[in-house]
Amino acid sequence: MSEDVKRMADLLKSGATMLSDVCPECGNPLFRVKGDIFCAKCNKPVVYARATGPQATVSQSVLLETVEQTIVGKISETNALLKLEKDPEKMSVYSNLVFGWLSTLEKLRSLRDSERES
Numbered sequence: 545m546s547e548d549v550k551r552m553a554d555l556l557k558s559g560a561t562m563l564s565d566v567c568p569e570c571g572n573p574l575f576r577v578k579g580d581i582f583c584a585k586c587n588k589p590v591v592y593a594r595a596t597g598p599q600a601t602v603s604q605s606v607l608l609e610t611v612e613q614t615i616v617g618k619i620s621e622t623n624a625l626l627k628l629e630k631d632p633e634k635m636s637v638y639s640n641l642v643f644g645w646l647s648t649l650e651k652l653r654s655l656r657d658s659e660r661e662s
């Protein structure tokens with residue numbers, strides 16, 4: 545697990561809320577921590593003006609893309625594990641995970657497509 549992913553997990557555990565806006569610097573989702581906006585990737589508070597109008601749509605599609613990349617990464621990680629796994633029980637756990645991510649991916653993509661059309 546990379547440092548920023550660990551930080552995101554810690555932020556969520558400590559009660560931070562994941563926002564639908566992304567960091568203007570790195571494009572990762574931002575978190576609200578006790579009234580402050582924080583980027584887990586840059587590891588610093590972010591001061592930003594809440595985007596309105598067309599810009600909000602841009603940041604949302606960037607977010608969807610970020611999520612999609614994360615899921616694609618997870619699928620390939622799990623696939624690598626699945627390839628080496630001999631235990632049928634674990635194999636079924638892994639394949640369930642992959643299946644779940646694939647359906648999430650499908651939803652994400654249709655969400656993005658419908659956004660593009662509107």
Ligand SMILES: [Zn+2]
Binds near residue numbers: 568571583584587
């Ligand atoms: Zn950032």
